[in-house]
Amino acid sequence: MKKVLRKRVELGLDDPCWRDERFRFSYVFEKSNLKESLRLSGLIYPPWGIEEKGSLVLVSGWKRVLLLQELGWSTIPVEVKKERDIISIWQQLILENKSHRELSLVDKAFILKKVMAQGVDQEKIIQNFCGWLDIPPQMSWVERYVRITELDKASLEFIYQKKLPEYIIRFWLEYSAEERQLLIPWLVPLSQNKIKEVLEWLKEIALRDNLTPEQIVADFNRSSSTEEVSKSLAPPAEAFRDYLRQKRYPAYIQALARYKSILKEIGWPEDIELSPFPYFEKDEFQVSFTFSNEKEFRKKVDQLVKLNKTSGIKKIFFFQKND
Amino acid sequence: MIDLQKVFVHQEALSYPLAKRILNHLSIEPQVIDNQEIIREQLCLESDVIGAGKKILVLDVLKKGSFIKPCPCTPAYLGCGYLVINADLNCPLDCSYCILQSYLDDPWLTIFVNQEKIAEELAQLVWRRSSFFRIGTGELADSLALDGLTQRARDLLNVFAAYPRAVLELKTKTTLIDYLPSPSPAPQAVMAWSLNSEEVALREEHGAPPVRERIQAAREAIQKGYRVAFHFDPLIWYPGWEEGYGRVIEELMISIPAKKIAWISLGALRFPPQLKEIIRQRFPNSLCLTQEFIRGKDGKFRLFRPIRLQLYRQIMKYFWSSSSYQQVKYYLCMESPEIWDEIFGQKRRGEKGIAFYLSRPS
Numbered sequence: 131m132k133k134v135l136r137k138r139v140e141l142g143l144d145d146p147c148w149r150d151e152r153f154r155f156s157y158v159f160e161k162s163n164l165k166e167s168l169r170l171s172g173l174i175y176p177p178w179g180i181e182e183k184g185s186l187v188l189v190s191g192w193k194r195v196l197l198l199q200e201l202g203w204s205t206i207p208v209e210v211k212k213e214r215d216i217i218s219i220w221q222q223l224i225l226e227n228k229s230h231r232e233l234s235l236v237d238k239a240f241i242l243k244k245v246m247a248q249g250v251d252q253e254k255i256i257q258n259f260c261g262w263l264d265i266p267p268q269m270s271w272v273e274r275y276v277r278i279t280e281l282d283k284a285s286l287e288f289i290y291q292k293k294l295p296e297y298i299i300r301f302w303l304e305y306s307a308e309e310r311q312l313l314i315p316w317l318v319p320l321s322q323n324k325i326k327e328v329l330e331w332l333k334e335i336a337l338r339d340n341l342t343p344e345q346i347v348a349d350f351n352r353s354s355s356t357e358e359v360s361k362s363l364a365p366p367a368e369a370f371r372d373y374l375r376q377k378r379y380p381a382y383i384q385a386l387a388r389y390k391s392i393l394k395e396i397g398w399p400e401d402i403e404l405s406p407f408p409y410f411e412k413d414e415f416q417v418s419f420t421f422s423n424e425k426e427f428r429k430k431v432d433q434l435v436k437l438n439k440t441s442g443i444k445k446i447f448f449f450q451k452n453d
Numbered sequence: 454m455i456d457l458q459k460v461f462v463h464q465e466a467l468s469y470p471l472a473k474r475i476l477n478h479l480s481i482e483p484q485v486i487d488n489q490e491i492i493r494e495q496l497c498l499e500s501d502v503i504g505a506g507k508k509i510l511v512l513d514v515l516k517k518g519s520f521i522k523p524c525p526c527t528p529a530y531l532g533c534g535y536l537v538i539n540a541d542l543n544c545p546l547d548c549s550y551c552i553l554q555s556y557l558d559d560p561w562l563t564i565f566v567n568q569e570k571i572a573e574e575l576a577q578l579v580w581r582r583s584s585f586f587r588i589g590t591g592e593l594a595d596s597l598a599l600d601g602l603t604q605r606a607r608d609l610l611n612v613f614a615a616y617p618r619a620v621l622e623l624k625t626k627t628t629l630i631d632y633l634p635s636p637s638p639a640p641q642a643v644m645a646w647s648l649n650s651e652e653v654a655l656r657e658e659h660g661a662p663p664v665r666e667r668i669q670a671a672r673e674a675i676q677k678g679y680r681v682a683f684h685f686d687p688l689i690w691y692p693g694w695e696e697g698y699g700r701v702i703e704e705l706m707i708s709i710p711a712k713k714i715a716w717i718s719l720g721a722l723r724f725p726p727q728l729k730e731i732i733r734q735r736f737p738n739s740l741c742l743t744q745e746f747i748r749g750k751d752g753k754f755r756l757f758r759p760i761r762l763q764l765y766r767q768i769m770k771y772f773w774s775s776s777s778y779q780q781v782k783y784y785l786c787m788e789s790p791e792i793w794d795e796i797f798g799q800k801r802r803g804e805k806g807i808a809f810y811l812s813r814p815s
Contacts, residue, residue, distance in 0.1 A: 380745070
């Protein structure tokens with residue numbers, strides 16, 4: 131068993147040592163619960179650090195230190211470990227945190243950034259840190275995480291609050307700082323999946339139509355003042371998503387609208403469901419209806435028989451070749 | 454085109470004549486290995502694993518399984534009875550839409566050097582089959598991209614010389630036809646080129662020669678005595694596609710006599726969903742990201758049916774405008790019976806029907 135040498139010291143919260151943030155990785159976090167706990171119970175577990183050139187370098191306990199400063203404490207106890215191996219210090223820090231909470235994606239990103247800044251070589255990052263942080267052991271992933279730390283504060287807060295997974299953040303990273311600022315209000319009300327759709331569609335429409343995301347948002351704002359959109363009950367963020375969907379899939383949306391209009395035109399009964407094959411990919415339809423007694427059954431079959439005698443029924447098959 | 458930076462040779466591959474031939478061509482000192490973990494470890498450090506893999510060559514021996522397999526095609530769409538020979542894996546070209554980016558487990562170029570096994574498998578296959586069949590090496594690799602190192606095309610043609618009912622197709626985007634013997638020892642063999650519009654080639658087919666040069670290479674192959682084939686695959690929608698495809702078809706019809714063409718295939722862009730993220734990371738300006746995709750019956754992204762129809766109709770209109778090109782055999786790759794009927798005005802051929810239509814001698 132490894133014997134850890136340590137001593138406890140009392141340090142002022144105005145000490146210049148708190149400016150050394152080389153081991154700090156919590157830059158966005160939920161403050162209120164921890165702050166309330168500190169106010170009610172005090173500091174149960176003291177932070178710990180290492181000694182360097184007669185001064186403390188804080189390793190673990192950054193959130194506690196920052197909140198205690200806000201609460202107006204003047205001094206706190208700190209444990210000082212005699213540890214010099216940088217990888218071992220990070221391992222202790224990461225595992226200690228993982229043992230009582232899930233590291234956020236932003237936390238992981240800052241850990242990797244700081245580890246790289248401290249000169250840990252790539253092979254060691256891949257071999258050790260990727261496993262500790264539960265990310266695939268590939269440099270491309272590490273680099274993508276480090277790019278997250280370059281985002282503005284509002285983006286980091288957005289990622290943290292919406293708990294965005296890495297596969298959605300990839301899209302976020304493709305936007306410029308100005309575009310991100312423009313988009314956040316449209317995204318905050320949406321679920322993760324819808325955020326992904328908006329980010330993906332917006333980028334693809336911009337690429338296809340040679341527009342900027344800003345121009346597309348402006349187009350939406352203009353169109354949303356028209357009567358049709360303003361009648362919509364969907365909140366603006368949902369309406370924006372729907373607008374992008376229509377722009378992204380114009381041919382399919384048009385075909386779907388035509389299909390629905392045909393059903394209306396020929397008087398297809400609303401309580402009998404007619405489902406085309408998904409995306410009209412196959413010439414196949416499914417008719418389904420429910421009934422609870424003979425009378426209901428006969429009524430619905432009669433409706434279909436009646437429709438069968440009209441020439442309008444042909445229109446349903448608008449996707450098929452006319453023989 | 455090939456920018457090899459590292460070469461690894463499996464210990465058991467060293468004794469094969471093909472390995473010796475390849476190593477004689479290389480200026481890079483090969484590293485002899487027992488397993489491929491060392492390559493994987495090195496690739497983990499790369500920002501672009503797929504791009505880096507294209508600079509690594511591995512000489513290996515296929516021990517388990519067969520070289521020759523039925524083309525997997527795709528579920529729920531019409532196949533064409535094609536067979537594939539997986540002699541090499543992966544390709545030094547870097548086309549944005551390439552399925553191999555997500556299909557292969559390992560991103561490096563693999564050459565299987567025990568090609569004597571191909572001859573054995575082929576002999577058994579021919580013995581079991583009574584009719585013509587089409588078979589090619591261009592499924593998991595470009596048939597000629599590594600031919601400067603391997604001269605495998607020549608070896609295969611010599612093997613196929615003994616089996617006139619086995620129609621070997623060597624499919625490529627390159628112009629590397631120097632090692633093709635003239636005349637072909639296997640007269641039934643077909644040299645095939647993947648073509649696209651120049652705009653798509655320039656934007657998506659990184660490292661591949663311009664389409665004009667591919668057509669020129671096909672002309673030279675004809676002069677060497679080969680029949681040729683062309684694959685307009687993947688067809689991609691973009692503003693101006695009608696003119697773009699029109700220009701390349703016009704060039705083709707001027708350069709290549711229809712009677713020398715064994716077949717022409719068309720296939721609209723389609724790929725499994727997982728490839729899209731790879732394309733986005735590696736080719737953020739790719740046209741593949743702007744297509745109007747739906748999820749097909751096989752779960753893959755494919756163009757919405759009316760768009761596919763529009764592409765196929767226009768391209769066939771170009772081809773059928775020429776009386777000699779009306780005689781060429783055309784087929785659709787991985788398409789639905791509905792689209793077949795729409796384009797060719799005929800009832801479903803079924804996989805066996807398509808295979809028979811394509812492989813019987815003209």
